[in-house]
Amino acid sequence: MFGQAVCDELASSGSGSSGAGSTEDKAFALKPIPGSSVSPLLVFINPKSGGNQGLKLLQKFQWLLNPRQVFDLTQGGPEFGLKLYQKVERLQLLACGGDGTVGWILSTLDQLEFSPQPALAVIPLGTGNDLARALGWGGGYEDEPVSKLLLHVNAGEPVSLDRWCLDVEPNTSPSLPSKLSAESTEGEDVPGEPAPPLKVFNNYFSLGVDAQIALEFHEAREANPEKFSSRLRNKMFYGQVGGKDLLQRKWKNLSDMISVELDGKDMTARLKEIKCHALVFLNISSYAGGTRPWNSASGKQTLDDGYLEVLGLTTYQLPLLQAGGHGTCIAQCKRARIVTHKTIPMQVDGEACRVSPVVITIQRRNQAKLIAKRRSSQEQLYVPSEMIRAKQMKIGVKCLLMQDYELHQLDPDKLRSIGLSTLLSLSEILAVILGTEEHMSQFS
Known part of the structure; x- marks a missing residue:
């Protein structure tokens, strides 16, 4: 599955004086949670693609994933996000846009000299979407649940593409x-x-x-x-x-x-x-x-x-x-x-x-390394067994309504105070993420 990146703030050893008004430079090292099945995913979205589909997907991915894993390409392009995660192993990328968006990301990977190069999947939001079609992702995004898209990416087949x-x-x-x-x-x-x-x-x-x-x-x-x-x-x-x-x-x-x-x-x-x-x-x-x-x-x-x-x-x-x-x-x-x-x-x-x-x-x-969608006859959405079987492990979580999160997303203290505290197993958390009605109804 897609590991959530952990951000460790490291103070750099600057050589400047520490007088009044001086600032200390800091850098960030991003590390995935240890585990053989962890593949951190970065999502790059062009919100202008596909009418308003790009903007809707941006909001959905920011809600479902850690917002630090989701990047708006109109805010400086893909370079910042790729540099931030350049040293993370088993990295995967998801491009939401047209063929131009995919080419932009691949060219940036070349410029940054990524080694090894992460594999890239595509959600088609452009007009032609020929590369997405060739990889089996279809000619356009049809409002498929984001959680299901992530499972398709996880179950995808790695392929190489000549450039x-x-x-x-x-x-x-x-x-x-x-x-x-x-x-x-x-x-x-x-x-x-x-x-x-x-x-x-x-x-x-x-x-x-x-x-x-x-x-x-x-x-x-x-x-x-x-x-x-x-x-x-x-x-x-x-x-x-x-x-x-x-x-x-x-x-x-x-x-x-x-x-x-x-x-x-x-x-x-x-x-x-x-x-x-x-x-x-x-x-x-x-x-x-x-x-x-x-x-x-x-x-x-x-x-x-x-x-x-x-x-x-x-x-x-x-x-x-x-x-x-x-x-x-x-x-x-x-x-x-x-x-x-x-x-x-x-x-x-x-x-x-x-x-x-x-x-x-x-x-x-x-x-380039890309991810092709498996054909329906071969399709088996893979969920790591260790996550499904870990029923004995309980994790304390705060459950929020979407409208509460959107209203108070800049006030973490407020979110903590209005959230409903509960204990869930990893399998129950996974079921909530996948949109199972039985679990979602508990918090509606």
Whole structure:
């Protein structure tokens, strides 16, 4: 189960004088309660994700767990919490947010050089939630009891995920076919960024029409955030923009604007042959909100095999993905090199922007440890037997109503005075945490 962290305050041996007005620096060492089954859990929540679902989950986790184990990502990001628990063994993480939230936490773990790296589970609160889908956590949080979510995390299966880096250099001598140079169509020399928005991706990297749709969504949401308050509205916008691009056939000349090498082999001619409007480098099975564009007949796809699946999409294939269709499978590769000759929209794990002519090299960076949800046929929610069987041990507790806690949470003396004192065994405490009606009714 998830051990509650114990916080020991240690006075540091500062060398400054102790005169009037001076303050003594202090540090904190966090240690889990000893025990082979203890796995301290840190919860990172983006309260802005999923409408108001993120805020509700933040409050629920703060009530159920020690508040020092729950972190609001809008208050400085994940770095503070990860640093605080960096030396704690058997640490587990839970990210409540979209794919961007997961990438943020994984990148912070890289920066802090965590060793060993803690495993990360996901509660999907974003729009696409493709990584959560690939790990079995579903496409969105459906108000499942938090206590049950914790048991799913505890029973989850550890998996490894390849992470890929984008090395970007400017293309100082772009060249285009004369027919494109004379045309005033998509890809004209509009201002672009010097590089994609992220340098590392976990899900996929793409360029072309799908990145154009993601970019239009981002720009519309930035202009009118109140219109994008639900997952359904977001998907409706994607469908509207995708339908417009289907009629306009944007980026039909994409294959003339780029050249591609996969594991040292020039695949540019293949791109021109299939006349793709988008080029996708896929690391996981789920794409664009749950579709499966890679055809398994072209090769097995796994999270940790060190290969990217490369496929092309046309504006006709994009809507068919929602009906179970596939893209045009090009190859599986360990390394890729892309040269662009015009400003082209690109997206990295759903984050999109227009990028000026560049040379991009893709290669594997490292692997992350994640927690996949066990399938229902295999699912056995594990509760350590020593907790269930310890009926002879009684612990004094104070029982409070939720409304009393919310009203007086900043006044611990008041909470102690109004709390109902009782003795409970560990199994009874566990039953209360899991929401058993028989025990909860005693304190309502």
